Amino acid sequence: MSHKVLVLPGDGIGPEIMAEAVKVLESLRSDGLDIELEHGLVGGAAHDASGTPLPENTLRLARAADAVLLGAVGGPRWESLNIALRPEKGLLGLRSELGLFANLRPALLYPQLASASSLKAEVVAGLDLMIVRELTGGIYFGQPRGVRVLADGQREGFNTLVYSESEIRRIARVAFDIAMKRGRRVCSVDKANVLECTELWREVVSMVAKDYPQVSLTHMYVDNAAMQLVRAPKQFDVIVTTNMFGDILSDEAAMLTGSIGMLPSASVDAAHKGMYEPIHGSAPDIAGKGIANPLGTILSVAMMLRYTLDQPDLALRVERAVEAVLSQGLRTADIHTNGCSRVGTAQMGAAVVAALHG
Ligand code: NAD
Numbered sequence: 219m220s221h222k223v224l225v226l227p228g229d230g231i232g233p234e235i236m237a238e239a240v241k242v243l244e245s246l247r248s249d250g251l252d253i254e255l256e257h258g259l260v261g262g263a264a265h266d267a268s269g270t271p272l273p274e275n276t277l278r279l280a281r282a283a284d285a286v287l288l289g290a291v292g293g294p295r296w297e298s299l300n301i302a303l304r305p306e307k308g309l310l311g312l313r314s315e316l317g318l319f320a321n322l323r324p325a326l327l328y329p330q331l332a333s334a335s336s337l338k339a340e341v342v343a344g345l346d347l348m349i350v351r352e353l354t355g356g357i358y359f360g361q362p363r364g365v366r367v368l369a370d371g372q373r374e375g376f377n378t379l380v381y382s383e384s385e386i387r388r389i390a391r392v393a394f395d396i397a398m399k400r401g402r403r404v405c406s407v408d409k410a411n412v413l414e415c416t417e418l419w420r421e422v423v424s425m426v427a428k429d430y431p432q433v434s435l436t437h438m439y440v441d442n443a444a445m446q447l448v449r450a451p452k453q454f455d456v457i458v459t460t461n462m463f464g465d466i467l468s469d470e471a472a473m474l475t476g477s478i479g480m481l482p483s484a485s486v487d488a489a490h491k492g493m494y495e496p497i498h499g500s501a502p503d504i505a506g507k508g509i510a511n512p513l514g515t516i517l518s519v520a521m522m523l524r525y526t527l528d529q530p531d532l533a534l535r536v537e538r539a540v541e542a543v544l545s546q547g548l549r550t551a552d553i554h555t556n557g558c559s560r561v562g563t564a565q566m567g568a569a570v571v572a573a574l575h576g
Contacts, residue, residue: 220252221527224283226276229262229296229305230500231510231563232289238512238567239287239519242539245571246523246532253527256283260312261291261305261500271308272315280312280493285526288312288495289515293502305500313353318485318493319385320392321351321464322525325451325471325481326517330544331553334476337448342474347454348400349471350393351464353485355385358461379415381460386419388488390426393458395490397433399524401455405436407443407463416460423458440467447471472497479511479552482518484525492526494518504551508562511550513540516570539573546573 223243227236243253258264258276265271271291280286291305301307312318325347327335332343360378368374390406397404406423408416420437427435438446440463446453447470459467472481478498486492496514504510517540524533548569549558561569 220254221285222254222256222283223522224256224258224276224279224286226258226260226286226288227263228260228289228291228500229293230290230502230505232261232263232291232500234505234508234510234563235496235512235515236287236289238563238570239515241567241571242516242536242574243287243519245574246536248575249532249535251523251527251529251532260288260308262293262296264308265296265299265303265305269303271303271305272311276308277312277315280316284491285522286312286316286493287515287518287522288493290496290498290500292500293505312493313485316491316493317354317487318491319352319354319488320389320486321353321468322392322396322484322486322521323349323351323464323468323472323481323497324483324521325349325468325475327475328480328541328544330541331475331477331480333555334553335474336476337451337474342451345451345474347451347471348396348456349464349468350389350396350456350458351468352381352385352389352459352461353464354461355381356461358465379413379460379462381415381419383418383422386422387426390423390458391488392486392490393456394426394430394433396525397456398430399530402433403436403455404433405438405443405454405457407438407440407457407459407467409440409463410437411439419460443467444470447474477511477553478514479550480513480517482514482521484518484521486525490526492522494522494526508564509551510563511552512563512567513550513570516540516567535574536570539570542573542576543569
């Protein structure tokens with residue numbers, strides 16, 4: 219069956235890193251991967267071409283695709299635009315129009331890069347965890363919300379933490395499905411000792427766990443989870459949590475790896491249709507110089523192969539190829555250390571393609 223992938227390079231370093239990721243993807247055709255690539259505009263590039271960060275044509279192509287591969291959007295050129303026209307609106311619009319409610323944020327640290335972390339190498343070397351964050355509900359979207367004036371004249375700000383059983387059930391299912399493809403352990407993070415909403419979260423996640431007898435489920439309060447992530451992060455396989463807790467914990471986990479250019483991410487729906495992108499932004503400070511690290515985008519291709527295209531063997535091969543180039547001592551400027559060979563974006567991409575087929 220042919221898979222449709224929409225490629226959206228975006229702005230800044232987006233086109234440079236995307237060119238390398240596409241080379242990797244296209245090279246897998248010789249291994250039997252049947253893909254059709256479409257190309258579109260999003261973000262500042264789309265605004266310049268058509269006056270909107272999310273053109274109707276891009277949305278149509280995204281709806282028709284099995285997966286979207288995105289570079290990054292944004293940059294100083296578009297910062298003074300009206301908020302509705304800013305590049306980031308293109309990203310948010312895609313996520314909401316496609317109903318991508320689960321955000322997958324792996325934190326993976328190759329042993330070769332363990333010295334890049336601010337934690338001791340033995341604490342993080344070989345780290346491989348996945349945070350599954352609920353993305354479209356919870357306190358960021360709950361009603362009522364706002365700032366009101368009280369009878370005594372002072373103002374009061376308020377937001378609502380709300381999750382329905384079906385919202386909890388569907389994010390829990392994504393987490394358990396992913397755990398089945400990984401280490402078969404899920405840790406659900408909540409604040410059930412204080413928040414009724416997450417008491418329900420804990421109850422519903424436990425009910426879903428009954429459908430996955432091969433997966434072991436544990437529960438942890440968010441304050442302890444934040445502590446355990448820096449104390450002993452290798453204890454985790456899959457963490458599933460609410461929108462706000464996931465927002466905070468996924469950035470904390472990403473920083474355990476010390477290198478923003480290496481990390482992929484995904485946002486998926488219940489059918490595992492997804493949008494895949496590196497976690498970093500458009501890095502305008504290095505755009506056009508040919509020095510950006512393409513590995514986060516290449517690893518986003520690996521995630522897409524595993525979670526949407528259902529090609530776990532090819533996903534693993536891409537990940538192994540990335541590991542092989544790191545073992546060869548190749549490094550882009552952002553992860554360079556003494557004794558390694560400094561390479562540019564295109565050389566790094568070519569090295570991954572060579573390692574894939576070596
Ligand atoms: P950034 O992630 O673009 O850059 C932060 C720092 O990391 C910069 O020094 C940059 O050079 C470096 N860096 C990032 N990716 C790199 C890579 N692949 N290789 C080497 N170095 C890399 O964050 P920022 O500077 O805060 O934001 C720049 C623009 O990107 C802004 O317009 C912001 O809104 C946008 N942004 C977009 C996304 C996205 O598209 N998902 C995410 C974050 C920020």
